[in-house]
Amino acid sequence: MKPEDKIKGLINESDVVTGAGSDERILGDALEHLETLKQPGRAGTQPDIWSTVGKLAAAAMIVIAASIGIHQIAAPGIAWADVAERFRTVPFFSATIYIKDYALSEPRQLELWMGPEGRARMRIGHQVIFGRSDQVLKAFDIRKRQEVEPDRMAVELLDMLGGMEEYSLETVIRSISGDNMVDVTPLVNADAVISEDIVVFDAPANDGAEWLRVYALRESRLPMGIRMWDPRKGKSVDVFISYFRQQPDEFFDASTFMTKLSDQSCTEADLAHVFLKDPGGQFITEKDMVEGK
Amino acid sequence: MEDKLLVLRCQRGSREALARIYEKYKTDLLVLAMALLNDAGAAEDAVHDVVLSFARGIERFQLTGSLRSYLLTCTANRARNVKKAKYRQGVEFDPSESTGSESDGPPDVMICNEQLSQLSDAMAQLPYDQREVIMLHFQAAMTFKTIARSLDISVNTAKSRYRYGMDKLRDLFENEVKNETGR
Numbered sequence: 001m002k003p004e005d006k007i008k009g010l011i012n013e014s015d016v017v018t019g020a021g022s023d024e025r026i027l028g029d030a031l032e033h034l035e036t037l038k039q040p041g042r043a044g045t046q047p048d049i050w051s052t053v054g055k056l057a058a059a060a061m062i063v064i065a066a067s068i069g070i071h072q073i074a075a076p077g078i079a080w081a082d083v084a085e086r087f088r089t090v091p092f093f094s095a096t097i098y099i100k101d102y103a104l105s106e107p108r109q110l111e112l113w114m115g116p117e118g119r120a121r122m123r124i125g126h127q128v129i130f131g132r133s134d135q136v137l138k139a140f141d142i143r144k145r146q147e148v149e150p151d152r153m154a155v156e157l158l159d160m161l162g163g164m165e166e167y168s169l170e171t172v173i174r175s176i177s178g179d180n181m182v183d184v185t186p187l188v189n190a191d192a193v194i195s196e197d198i199v200v201f202d203a204p205a206n207d208g209a210e211w212l213r214v215y216a217l218r219e220s221r222l223p224m225g226i227r228m229w230d231p232r233k234g235k236s237v238d239v240f241i242s243y244f245r246q247q248p249d250e251f252f253d254a255s256t257f258m259t260k261l262s263d264q265s266c267t268e269a270d271l272a273h274v275f276l277k278d279p280g281g282q283f284i285t286e287k288d289m290v291e292g293k
Numbered sequence: 294m295e296d297k298l299l300v301l302r303c304q305r306g307s308r309e310a311l312a313r314i315y316e317k318y319k320t321d322l323l324v325l326a327m328a329l330l331n332d333a334g335a336a337e338d339a340v341h342d343v344v345l346s347f348a349r350g351i352e353r354f355q356l357t358g359s360l361r362s363y364l365l366t367c368t369a370n371r372a373r374n375v376k377k378a379k380y381r382q383g384v385e386f387d388p389s390e391s392t393g394s395e396s397d398g399p400p401d402v403m404i405c406n407e408q409l410s411q412l413s414d415a416m417a418q419l420p421y422d423q424r425e426v427i428m429l430h431f432q433a434a435m436t437f438k439t440i441a442r443s444l445d446i447s448v449n450t451a452k453s454r455y456r457y458g459m460d461k462l463r464d465l466f467e468n469e470v471k472n473e474t475g476r
Contacts, residue, residue: 022403
């Protein structure tokens with residue numbers, strides 16, 4: 001046997017058994033150090049509502065939270081079980097999120113689609129990303145037409161979406177703002193209401209600078225828009241929410257999407273929204289229009 | 294993909310995520326450290342330092358490639374420092390000392406299987422520089438170019454160390470076969 005094969009064989013078959021004592025000795029100090037990352041007020045450890053990644057995650061999570069949180073706030077008679085059940089019955093929604101770091105900046109746009117059973121699809125820049133629960137399943141670059149490493153924001157976002165134990169506006173705002181909000185239950189701001197059809201909730205931050213506003217339909221209590229704002233430099237996150245009928249399974253299917261990458265009749269614009277169906281019967285992509293689907 | 298999420302969770306202070314990373318790669322790291330140091334206690338110490346260093350730097354850590362390769366490289370670097378420190382102290386590892394084998398290892402030290410004991414014994418016959426290149430090439434699946442960059446040596450030096458090391462191992466294994474057949 002060649003020495004290369006012998007060494008490879010030995011390495012492949014090498015194994016160690018570590019007892020609790022060994023593991024504790026090796027891992028204990030590292031785990032202890034990790035505890036310090038959880039200490040309140042430690043910079044950079046809690047997702048900051050305005051941090052580069054946190055903003056996106058915050059916006060998207062509030063979308064979900066608001067979907068049920070508003071019901072809880074505006075209709076105190078509804079039990080949590082009813083709220084949770086109602087949320088589960090929402091088959092599909094999408095959110096378009098615009099983020100600005102400065103009053104004069106051009107916004108960055110993110111599109112998020114959430115379906116049942118934790119299925120998610122996102123578009124960030126050139127990437128289309130598929131996820132389920134807290135996992136990114138596949139990410140594709142529609143310019144390069146190949147599978148790529150997912151955008152870091154997408155990974156973080158899906159992780160946060162899947163990691164939430166309970167979807168309520170209170171827990172969401174607490175987790176994303178690091179307790180930066182004074183009262184995490186938004187209050188009705190009657191002065192901001194311009195139409196009786198709309199109800200507006202506000203949540204201020206501790207230092208009185210940042211604030212969050214949720215616009216919801218009065219009758220259905222479904223949130224339609226969310227704005228986060230920091231007056232100091234005009235930073236903002238704007239979220240526009242749509243509720244769709246259930247989309248076809250292939251919309252969330254990374255494998256089916258992959259087959260479209262090699263289809264040269266699919267343009268970049270087609271790929272960005274391929275398989276998405278408009279509930280009102282309008283064409284979403286040029287390919288659909290040409291093919292009359 | 295799982296590694297990226299685990300790293301992100303670690304960055305938020307998740308003990309479970311760090312424990313999962315450790316569980317996932319501990320065998321790889323301990324095998325490498327053991328093969329390089331031929332001492333169960335020193336191997337555990339080296340991996341301890343790597344995991345602790347990883348936790349300390351987690352806030353700024355960005356995973357750009359394979360987490361396994363990153364941790365293996367860190368382990369090799371740490372093992373080299375341990376070796377240098379021992380050398381400066383005038384203490385050389387004695388291969389006859391505890392290697393954590395099942396028969397003589399203290400109960401709370403890791404236990405190596407027969408193949409790992411064979412591997413670390415064979416590697417102990419080589420100069421440290423040679424065993425390092427061989428292990429990084431085979432276990433971490435690193436190219437000579439990457440190894441050279443990691444060890445701050447030329448590619449030719451990395452290849453030479455590998456070649457000389459493999460020649461010695463060939464002799465060693467042939468002698469083993471002769472001894473076995475001659476019995």
